[in-house]
Amino acid sequence: GSCEYPDDNDYYLSFDGNDVIESSASLPLGSSSRTFLFNAIVDNENFSYVLSYPQNNNTEGGHFGLGFNWGHDDNYPNVEGISLDLNESAITYSCDVNDNQWHSYAIVLDTENITDIQFYQDGILLTNIAREYNWNNNVDLNTQEGEFVVGNLNSIYYFNGSLDNL
Secondary structure (H helix, E strand, O other), X not given: OOOEOOOOOOOOEEEEOOOOEEEOOOOOOEOOOEEEEEEEEEOOOOXXXXXXXXXXXXXXXXXXXXXXXXXOOOXXXXXXXEEEEEOOEEEEEEOOOOOOOOEEEEEEEOOOOHXXXXXXXXXXXXXXXXXXXXXXXXXXXXXXOOOEEEOOEXXXXXXXXXXXXO
C-alpha cells in the first residue's frame, strides 16, 4: 500500500495497514522529558503503532513506541486504549479509540517519575489503566538515536487509520 494524502481540502495522512513513513528527524533522546500530540481515527481493532523510534533497537529502555492496543494477548482480551511501550515495559490507558471518530491525543512523559506519564484524549486526562506490563519506577527510559517511523514498529504492528497534526 501507500500512504495517501487526500486532496479533498481535509488534509491528513491515511494509512491502510501496510504503510509507513520513515524520517531521520531529531526527537528527544536519552532520558529527556517529551510530549507528543496528534489527531487520529483508528480503522481497525489491531494492536498498532502510530510512532516509534528507533527501529530494531534492543537496548534496555532504548525503544520508544506509541500506539493503540486491543487485547493482543490472552491475559488482556478486552483491552482498548492508547499505549506506550519502552522495550520490555508497557502501559495502556483505557479509552474508546475504534469508534470511527477523530480524537486528539496528548502524551506527556516527565522523566522525574516515569509512572506519572499522562495520556489525554480530547483534552481529558485518562486515569484508568487497562494494562501494565513491567511498568514501575524502575522503567529505564534511555531512547537511542535512530530512524523515526510513523505507522509501525520494526515492520510489524502497522497502523490502519488516519493521522493529522503529528
